Amino acid sequence: MGVSPRRKAKSQRARGGRAAERARAATHAALRDSGRKLLAERGLHAVTSHAIASAAGVAAGTFYLHFRDKEALFRELVFEAVAVLEQRLETHVRPLRERPADAARVRAEVMLGFAEDHGELVALLFGRAAEAAGVAADALDRLAAHLEANLCAPDTAKSTLHPTVAAQAIVGMWTRVVTWWAESPGRAPRDAVLQTLVDLQLSGIRGGPK
Amino acid sequence: MGVSPRRKAKSQRARGGRAAERARAATHAALRDSGRKLLAERGLHAVTSHAIASAAGVAAGTFYLHFRDKEALFRELVFEAVAVLEQRLETHVRPLRERPADAARVRAEVMLGFAEDHGELVALLFGRAAEAAGVAADALDRLAAHLEANLCAPDTAKSTLHPTVAAQAIVGMWTRVVTWWAESPGRAPRDAVLQTLVDLQLSGIRGGPK
Amino acid sequence: MGVSPRRKAKSQRARGGRAAERARAATHAALRDSGRKLLAERGLHAVTSHAIASAAGVAAGTFYLHFRDKEALFRELVFEAVAVLEQRLETHVRPLRERPADAARVRAEVMLGFAEDHGELVALLFGRAAEAAGVAADALDRLAAHLEANLCAPDTAKSTLHPTVAAQAIVGMWTRVVTWWAESPGRAPRDAVLQTLVDLQLSGIRGGPK
Amino acid sequence: MGVSPRRKAKSQRARGGRAAERARAATHAALRDSGRKLLAERGLHAVTSHAIASAAGVAAGTFYLHFRDKEALFRELVFEAVAVLEQRLETHVRPLRERPADAARVRAEVMLGFAEDHGELVALLFGRAAEAAGVAADALDRLAAHLEANLCAPDTAKSTLHPTVAAQAIVGMWTRVVTWWAESPGRAPRDAVLQTLVDLQLSGIRGGPK
């Protein structure tokens, strides 16, 4: 949005600039697409920049016109995934801060829906692709922080849950289950996955065992 | 046949062999130690076999007298970690199969103790080191299966938990929390971590919210 | 679809590609040349890919942009040699199938001429370079088969020669003599070499001694 | 024969020395045997010194107590092969120097018998095992010289054969045929092989075609 550098280029070169701009964007998108696919499938270090470029239908060198290096693409993709997920959580879970039970259910619903809609992003964020770079680790920490903030409903106070630990636990629970389920959804009915996620995160919120 | 040179060789080996055997074992151990340390810290593909050998104080080629390749060492270390963990679970949790609440607490206790005693093994199993090889994935699946088997207490039947999903969830919860906590235990008091793990895994077992 | 960035890329490749294509071909040829020379001189496993690349004036990695590995280059060169030789035999000897004596002479002539024109190829095919790879063995078997087919003139029937054995024998005779002579042609006058080869292969064809 | 260094050792250490001497000789023989087998099968550079030692039932280091290096063993084995062959030629062919036709037949007979009795030595001398080392090349040159000397019967003078070339040719013929036949003798009846070898080497001796 707003006046992008791209736009500025256009004003300098009139029509030709617009075409070039579109071409560049198309190439960028093609690289992102093939990168998302390949990186989700095989992981950062098992995929070469050549492979990504070639899957995108461009020459090897072109990759470096669009991304500083392989990790930069990975980073971009991971941030894309986080953004999509956080944006859904923001929209659907935030409003329910005062009703922990509903929030828990919707949160689980959002995670599952995300897995269904964006299998590649899930693999990228949580799967074995999320190695090495450290990028994914940052992303998950951010997710945990987000979660911790939203867990802090009044009810939590009564429970024996440690908010930070609980946030880590719930992130771990989610990521593992969602990744596992996205790999082959046939392993458990959607409802069961959903209900299990809700149940497990509710325990403490509902006021522990004591 | 009579006394062949071979026979003589054997008796010599018995003599001089002791020392060589010990030397070999020492080198093997040194390689395992430096491997465990480096692989836990940086992950499989960020560590070179040269680095492991050199950290163990031996020449590069020596590494390959003890392990077929880098992944073989990784595999050995991961299996060591799994064995230690499973053996603890077997000893302490198995006997409590009929008392889910106690089992949950002890299970959490075991996980935490494991993290405290074997930080490197935890990193190896669950941390970012656990990339690529697929070895760790297998290990975790095994852990989940183990868990699922031991979750099946009578009580589970009443809950809305899907056993397989719950097992995955609990493994995810554990691995994330334990890894996170082992990195810097100061982030939360031991008791809080323990209690949170217990609470979260108890919810369903105690018979879900509905 | 319209004019995609891909299309544009193609038209560019058409422009800038010419030069790159030529450069690539030149590099390929340089690698073949240095490879032919070095491999003929020292043999497959005594020559490193670095040496070939460096003799060709390119970086080590460049070698692998042009050949899958060292043996692939060797194979390519051996097949080149076989092709050149077979093509000469086809052209000059084939037409003489009905006149064994002439064929024998021309065959010897072709072998000698080949040795004179392509010393390196001879060394590659028959010399000590022709180790290990098994490639050369295949090539010689093919040559023997070729020879056997063309030996089967009517006259052969009368002789006590076993065609397959004779073909092997003649190939052995040729390869040894030609290799030996190519190493230092001063050791025997060309005519003597030629005449000896002709004489020795004619005996049986002319109808054995008995 | 004569006073060997071994014998000297014995006199120094009385009985114990004799046992050690026998042990050493047995080990040496075991290494030669496994070396002959493995080198004939796979060639010099495809066989490791470890493999030879291990096939001989001794430790890796022991190899170097008996041979300077791998090539020294190879050399020893090749010379063994040459010695066996030359000794046979000496015994059976020498006496027939004045009767070229008989000599030719017996020579062929000796070659074939050698191939039948010592397949491994043949492979070692002539086969693809005979790579790289240059050792085999020397051996064959010696064989050619031997042959040339014995070809120089009065008759040769009348023919158009160049003696050196003919010797090379016959060696090439032999080595190829004998190696080929030893690999799988079923490919041609023994008699045919023999007769073909005789016929081909007789031509010139009997007085060429012109």
Add this chain to the structure above:
DNA sequence: AATGAATGAGGGTTCATTCAT
């Protein structure tokens, strides 16, 4: 902006050989 040939550092791995026991 795109191309794609070239680069070259670096990693995994092998193996001939040594040497303390």
Add this chain to the structure above:
DNA sequence: TATGAATGAACCCTCATTCAT
């Protein structure tokens, strides 16, 4: 004499990245 663990040089090959066109 035999052992066998250790050495370490050297090799093959990959691949992220550059740059002339």
